[in-house]
Amino acid sequence: MQPCERLTTRTLALCALLSGPLGCSASTSDDGGFGGPSGTSPSSGVTAAGTEETHGVSATGDGADADDTGEEGATSQNTTDAGETGSDSSTDSDSDTGDVEMPGDAYDCSPNTTVFDNELTVGNGGLGSIRQALDQASQQGWLDVKITVAAGHDEGTLEGSLGIFTNALVVSETPYGAHIDAINLSGGDVAQYVTFEGFDFGEASGIVIKMDGGQTTDQNVHHVTFRNNVIHDSGANDVVKINAGSNHITFERNILYAHSDDVMDLNSVQNVYVHDNIFFDIDGERSLLVIKDSTPIGSPDFYKSTRYAYVRRNVFLNWQGAGNSMMLYLGEDNDRDEYAVQVAVVENNLFVGNGDLTSGFAAPIGLRGVRDITIRNNTFNGAFANGRSWAFLAWAITDPQLLRTEDLYIYNNAWVANDGVGTARFSKSDSDLVGDFLLDHNLYWNGGLPIPQDDQGVINYTADAAALLMDPSLPDVPDQIPLPTWDAQAGAFGDGSSTICEAFERLVINYGQPAQGSAVIDGGVANVAQAAGDESTTNDVTDDIRGNARRGTPDVGSVELD
Numbered sequence: 016m017q018p019c020e021r022l023t024t025r026t027l028a029l030c031a032l033l034s035g036p037l038g039c040s041a042s043t044s045d046d047g048g049f050g051g052p053s054g055t056s057p058s059s060g061v062t063a064a065g066t067e068e069t070h071g072v073s074a075t076g077d078g079a080d081a082d083d084t085g086e087e088g089a090t091s092q093n094t095t096d097a098g099e100t101g102s103d104s105s106t107d108s109d110s111d112t113g114d115v116e117m118p119g120d121a122y123d124c125s126p127n128t129t130v131f132d133n134e135l136t137v138g139n140g141g142l143g144s145i146r147q148a149l150d151q152a153s154q155q156g157w158l159d160v161k162i163t164v165a166a167g168h169d170e171g172t173l174e175g176s177l178g179i180f181t182n183a184l185v186v187s188e189t190p191y192g193a194h195i196d197a198i199n200l201s202g203g204d205v206a207q208y209v210t211f212e213g214f215d216f217g218e219a220s221g222i223v224i225k226m227d228g229g230q231t232t233d234q235n236v237h238h239v240t241f242r243n244n245v246i247h248d249s250g251a252n253d254v255v256k257i258n259a260g261s262n263h264i265t266f267e268r269n270i271l272y273a274h275s276d277d278v279m280d281l282n283s284v285q286n287v288y289v290h291d292n293i294f295f296d297i298d299g300e301r302s303l304l305v306i307k308d309s310t311p312i313g314s315p316d317f318y319k320s321t322r323y324a325y326v327r328r329n330v331f332l333n334w335q336g337a338g339n340s341m342m343l344y345l346g347e348d349n350d351r352d353e354y355a356v357q358v359a360v361v362e363n364n365l366f367v368g369n370g371d372l373t374s375g376f377a378a379p380i381g382l383r384g385v386r387d388i389t390i391r392n393n394t395f396n397g398a399f400a401n402g403r404s405w406a407f408l409a410w411a412i413t414d415p416q417l418l419r420t421e422d423l424y425i426y427n428n429a430w431v432a433n434d435g436v437g438t439a440r441f442s443k444s445d446s447d448l449v450g451d452f453l454l455d456h457n458l459y460w461n462g463g464l465p466i467p468q469d470d471q472g473v474i475n476y477t478a479d480a481a482a483l484l485m486d487p488s489l490p491d492v493p494d495q496i497p498l499p500t501w502d503a504q505a506g507a508f509g510d511g512s513s514t515i516c517e518a519f520e521r522l523v524i525n526y527g528q529p530a531q532g533s534a535v536i537d538g539g540v541a542n543v544a545q546a547a548g549d550e551s552t553t554n555d556v557t558d559d560i561r562g563n564a565r566r567g568t569p570d571v572g573s574v575e576l577d
Contacts, residue, residue, distance in 0.1 A: 178209065263286045361393065368432075383417075426540055
């Protein structure tokens with residue numbers, strides 16, 4: 016299928032401009048930053064590949080595990096304003112357009128010294144546990160409270176409702192100095208406007224962080240944030256599982272690793288923000304980050320699909336899973352006649368292809384029965400090759416009930432294999448699996464060898480009218496990379512870093528930073544009209560993976576060079 020087949024009346028007229036380069040964008044108006052491009056700009060030509068109505072399809076993907084829940088962060092940069100004082104979630108997932116809560120500058124990892132009117136301490140002569148502190152704050156009617164946990168405190172498992180607040184900050188006195196085995200919220204438990212910051216989570220007997228919204232309401236678990244934590248080593252199942260009606264959940268500036276299933280599973284949730292994190296495997300089994308809706312048919316399901324998911328400024332590396340899994344998978348387990356994910360943005364991420372990827376790795380990103388997905392300004396660097404795919408789109412099972420993946424907007428990305436690969440395909444994208452898409456202003460480099468294609472696939476680099484086929488001067492990726500595992504005894508990470516911010520910066524510089532004079536400079540597309548709302552506004556990527564501003568015509572990939 017060609018990029019402009021099956022377009023709506025609103026966008027068909029633009030196809031006459033196909034002799035020019037294609038442009039694309041996702042909305043950043045009242046849809047939470049999602050939606051496909053449908054405007055034109057003098058510099059980018061056609062930007063059409065969407066459907067007339069981008070958010071109106073009711074969707075439910077794959078069976079929502081009964082123990083998934085979500086959380087969202089309300090603040091960044093050591094601030095304490097939760098941003099909102101009540102739930103703003105819609106009760107109609109077909110009409111909710113999402114709210115604009117794009118995370119701001121990356122959190123800087125320094126100790127949080129903000130003073131609250133109401134403060135409690137845990138350990139070192141204070142209260143005996145975080146549970147006692149949360150309960151006391153609730154009993155006192157403190158809606159705004161800071162709970163500081165002394166270094167060396169070990170909470171064990173924190174179970175049951177966390178409380179209803181307007182801004183509750185639970186923070187380790189020193190970054191990663193206090194330990195929590197696990198957080199376990201079951202259906203009916205309540206957590207509202209709570210932030211956990213600076214902890215060492217993990218080595219639990221089961222899931223490390225599990226938050227279940229209860230499936231039938233969006234009022235139980237919302238506005239929950241995990242910031243600047245090390246989250247690792249589940250005894251069984253996923254490391255993080257957020258599901259069942261949870262909403263406004265943020266994971267900001269964490270390190271997440273080691274698992275017996277997925278590292279993070281976000282299932283039947285809305286307004287989720289995953290940014291500035293590091294994801295990696297140690298003897299893993301499946302994907303690093305899964306976003307889906309797998310609620311069983313006939314079960315209560317408040318959200319009919321996961322919507323408004325931001326995956327921004329993360330580093331993914333050291334995949335070690337098996338069995339057709341990916342680093343980022345949108346729509347896993349989806350075998351139903353409903354969309355698993357609608358409206359998501361994946362931008363400014365670095366995917367590092369180190370290690371042995373031959374044991375079942377399908378691709379860095381998998382898309383399966385999803386809709387309105389924008390993938391822009393990401394860098395894919397390394398040996399993403401094993402005969403299944405080269406560097407991008409994975410596969411979808413050809414099930415007669417499975418909706419085709421629709422409305423993909425893929426631009427300003429860099430796919431790089433410096434050593435060159437000889438695999439058979441760039442993507443697994445048969446026409447019965449993929450509908451409308453737009454591929455534009457991406458860079459493709461296979462070490463000077465031809466770019467792999469798939470004769471059966473519809474998404475090949477040849478569909479990109481503004482493709483850059485040149486060396487971007489990215490660093491080579493070795494098989495073995497020092498991993499930032501946390502050593503509590505040494506008080507340092509395995510790569511020598513002392514903070515998550517330092518570990519993040521090392522990875523970006525070592526594997527995502529192009530050399531000066533790189534072909535990525537000013538190679539992207541900008542000033543693209545948004546898909547919905549005010550057509551006079553634009554939807555550019557305004558920053559890069561380190562939060563630095565993009566100026567003028569954006570560079571291709573996750574890093575904007577000076």
